[in-house]
Amino acid sequence: MLRRLVFKALLHRKRQLAVAAAAVLIAATLVAALTTLSLGMKSQAGRELEAYGANIILVPAAVALPAGMGRLALGEIAEERYISGPTLAQLETYPPDEVRGYIPYLYALASYQGQKVVVTGTLFDRLAEFAASWQIEGQWVNHDGDTGSSIIGQKVARQFDLRPGDSFSLDFGDRTLGLQVAGVASVGGSEDSQIFIDLSTVQGLSGRPGQIDMVQIRASAEQMPLKEIASSLENNLTGIEARVVGQIAGAEESVLAKLELLMALITAVVLIGSGVAVFSTLTASVLERRREIGLMKALGARNSWMALVFLAEAWSLGLAGGLLGGFLGLGMAQAIAGSVFEASLSPQPWALAATLAAALVVATVAALGPVRHALSVEPIITLRGE
């Protein structure tokens, strides 16, 4: 009987309720869209920021020993350190949502035309990913083990008048390595003065097999702050020191935090707005139906039953608006993601559930005032004909 009464009451007042339902629908659409976008954009923003390079750097932990005689301090003696291959292998055990990727570097000095140049050994198949912001004239070296190709910094290229496709030779002591310029990199940093070649080649020519001077890590700040990830790396990997690259990391965390705050504020405003609409509609409903409420009380309806009638109406609004709005919001999020980020967001079932829950909570809270008003109606007004 309750279901029948609520259903028919909703149908009877469908025009008035349509306003409240539309408010819930719009709110639910925005909540679903914003929550889906919030998470999606967070990941997307993380990926976009990855273009600016690594956000954590691993270097060998230097063990410094104090040197001196008696009261004469002669400073510290630091042992030459390096990151070993097994340490690097440990990085592979980190979950991808914490450590998205890494790239090792080994630095060596070589000579070209009698002048010293810095040669950096690295993994070419990862360099393109980590150096997405570099301007390359020519082309990338696309695979590891290409021992005959190089990427040279623009200063080196200018100094030695090298262009993509040119061949040149580097002297490593008494050994010579012939190379071809695949691309010239313009970075705006120290990389402009370096020559990038295959990692194992540098390890072999510099007599440091299996050794790494530095590892750049691209970590995700979504699950935990970068400082915590760096701390975890220091604790779990032997002989390394992890440093958060302050500028990039700070910018990333700040952007994501502001993004989340903005989304939360918009969501709150929209939910409050829809709550006000539901409140005013249900209040109008109670005022219009005072005689009906009085009649039902005169006929013996309990207060709990009367409360249930109006709450059920509110829940119907919340359910219908929340469900429909949830699906519309997911669609809207996809459309925005496609047009703004040129990316597709994966569907988030929890966003739909959260939207539905939010719509029901808002409808329930908004109904409390009107329900209290309905309970205060005296049955006597029915006989008075008020």
Added chain:
Amino acid sequence: MNEPALVEINKVSKYYDDRVCALKDIDLSLDRGEWLSIMGPSGSGKTTLLNIIGCLDKPTSGLVRVDGRDVTRLTPAELTCFRRETIGLIFQQFHLIPYLTLLENVMLAQYFHSVADEEEARQALDRVGLGDRLSHLPSQLSGGEQQRGCIARALINQPKLVLADEPTGNLDQHNEEIVMDLFRMLHDEGHAIIVITHDPDIGRLADRQVFLEHGSIADCHQVAPLTGES
């Protein structure tokens, strides 16, 4: 041995805002199965008295006992419970819920009381001659049909006391006769009835008439049996 009265009212007064006197020192009783008409000019306190007997309002002072219970001491929730168990209400304005069918309006009163029973509700409406109007909305019914629906709703839970406030006030002569025939039938079945009316002809159908003036009982007398000329 005499059965105790169904309604006992002793020294009941009702004041609004401590100034306006609606009822003053009313003493009245109603036996089980008795039909009482309450008459009087507008503002004489008829509806106030009916509201107090129907547990819709409380007196400022005095005792009201219905079916052996002092209803002036009941909480609002207890009054609601007592009302649905004991009293059937019939209104001048019918007060059927506009978006429910006639059958659903009757079933709603059943639902408040215990459990909605569609078959029983059909029989109640059939009894008042509305067996072919079950699925009609109130707006699709004449005034007389709506009032008969209201009577079916009032009787569906077998109340001990039926209270009617101007039940024929909005009806034409033909429908008025149909409704009063129903009241006669209820009376014959042993229901106690209190009817407020301005119509002397309807007032004469009762066992007893009470006349109110300025909140006090001006006259109360048994009605002489009809001779067949009415």
